[in-house]
Amino acid sequence: MFGCFGLVAGGAVDKVFWEGNFPVAKYSMKKINIVFGSVYGSAQYVAETLDNALADAGWQVQLWQPEQLTGFVPPEDELLLVITSTTGDGDLPENIMPWFAMMKDSAPYLSQLHYAVIALGDSSYDTFCGGGKQMDALLSELGAKRVGTRLEIDACETMEPETEALKWLETWLPLATSVSH
Numbered sequence: 001m002f003g004c005f006g007l008v009a010g011g012a013v014d015k016v017f018w019e020g021n022f023p024v025a026k027y028s029m030k031k032i033n034i035v036f037g038s039v040y041g042s043a044q045y046v047a048e049t050l051d052n053a054l055a056d057a058g059w060q061v062q063l064w065q066p067e068q069l070t071g072f073v074p075p076e077d078e079l080l081l082v083i084t085s086t087t088g089d090g091d092l093p094e095n096i097m098p099w100f101a102m103m104k105d106s107a108p109y110l111s112q113l114h115y116a117v118i119a120l121g122d123s124s125y126d127t128f129c130g131g132g133k134q135m136d137a138l139l140s141e142l143g144a145k146r147v148g149t150r151l152e153i154d155a156c157e158t159m160e161p162e163t164e165a166l167k168w169l170e171t172w173l174p175l176a177t178s179v180s181h
């Protein structure tokens with residue numbers, strides 16, 4: 001029975017109650033869903049890097065593969081992190097387009113949802129980070145609240161987008177923790 005205290009790492013103890021003579025801890029885990037859109041793999045690698053970093057920081061993380069996203073409406077009591085590159089002329093990658101379209105056409109109003117966007121792009125395009133900007137605008141139209149600023153990672157400036165994302169995460173985590181359920 002006492003072993004359960006050590007088993008659930010990273011969760012904050014929400015409440016302690018008694019079962020007979022034994023104290024039982026109820027843990028509240030901070031939950032986050034990560035969705036990504038990627039053409040050549042950079043945004044996917046950023047998503048995988050932050051998946052690990054968030055888990056190390058004690059979050060319960062679900063990294064969604066694009067093909068798993070059919071019908072996925074982000075639960076409002078969990079955070080949402082969208083990481084996407086831009087392709088074409090300010091467009092979203094093909095692998096996140098169906099989810100974007102589904103959210104645009106049929107998602108309910110999500111006024112309790114908190115989210116963040118990491119946009120990968122290249123500032124030599126006029127439509128810099130257009131894909132991430134479209135996601136941000138859609139979530140805002142749906143009533144969701146962005147936590148912190150949108151991170152825009154410029155391929156002209158760095159070959160290691162995951163390093164930029166990890167730096168951003170350091171300042172973003174305290175904000176995210178303050179709004180997590």
Ligand SMILES: Cc1cc2nc3c(=O)[nH]c(=O)nc-3n(C[C@H](O)[C@H](O)[C@H](O)COP(=O)(O)O)c2cc1C
Nearest residue numbers: 038039040041042043085086088090121122128129
């Ligand atoms: C064909 C093509 C079109 C692109 N169009 C844009 C664009 O419109 N705006 C932008 O900011 N970046 C654009 N980019 C840059 C990519 O978004 C950037 O290189 C990003 O890091 C790629 O991430 P990914 O590997 O996850 O797809 C384009 C890149 C390619 C190859």
